[in-house]
Every structure is written in structure tokens, then in C-alpha cells.
Amino acid sequence: MKYIITESKLDMLMTDYLNTWVGSRRLIEFDRFIVLEDPNGEPENEVDMEYDGEDGRLWVRQELFDTLVDLFGKDENETLEFIGKFFEYKFGVKVNKVD
Numbered sequence: 001m002k003y004i005i006t007e008s009k010l011d012m013l014m015t016d017y018l019n020t021w022v023g024s025r026r027l028i029e030f031d032r033f034i035v036l037e038d039p040n041g042e043p044e045n046e047v048d049m050e051y052d053g054e055d056g057r058l059w060v061r062q063e064l065f066d067t068l069v070d071l072f073g074k075d076e077n078e079t080l081e082f083i084g085k086f087f088e089y090k091f092g093v094k095v096n097k098v099d
Contacts, residue, residue: 011082014072018086021064025049034091051087056096058087 005013025036025048032053037046050059060083069079084095 010072014068014082015086022090051093053093056094058084058095058098060098
């Protein structure tokens with residue numbers, strides 16, 4: 001069975017997913033950095049997102065990025081752009097680049 005989902009509905013679903021995901025992470029803010037960590041992760045693999053306020057770069061763990069692409073069907077560039085805009089809105093910062 002196929003379903004047709006509008007772009008705005010898809011964006012809303014992605015936002016809900018990311019809000020829930022962020023809520024399950026440990027938030028660390030220091031200097032000009034915002035770090036989201038897996039509270040149950042291994043020490044060398046616990047950082048999932050890291051924002052550097054000095055240059056506006058947002059780093060996203062590859063596994064999270066792949067999950068978003070697979071779940072929501074947007075291409076990689078659209079997904080990177082969406083993550084950047086979501087992060088800007090959620091944390092009130094300016095994202096210049098998403099890696």
C-alpha cells in the first residue's frame with residue numbers, strides 16, 4: 001500500500017523525530033560549543049552532534065544522518081539542510097555548515 005505525504009507533513013514528522021531524539025541525549029554547553037551525547041554510549045562513541053559557535057559548523061554522526069535519510073526519503077543535501085535549520089531553531093544559533 002502506498003501513501004502520499006505532503007512535504008510539509010514530512011518536515012513535521014522529521015521535526016518530531018529530531019525533537020524526541022534530542023530529548024533522549026545529554027546536552028553539554030561550554031564556551032561556544034553545544035554537544036549532544038548518547039548517555040548510554042561508549043566513551044569513544046558517545047558524541048552524536050557537535051556545534052562550534054566560532055565558525056558555525058555542525059557535525060552530525062554518520063549513523064544519525066543515514067537513519068534520517070533512510071526513514072524520511074529526502075536526499076542527502078536536503079537532509080543536511082533540514083538538520084541545520086532544525087538545530088538553528090532548536091538552539092537559537094546560526095549554522096553555516098553541516099558535516
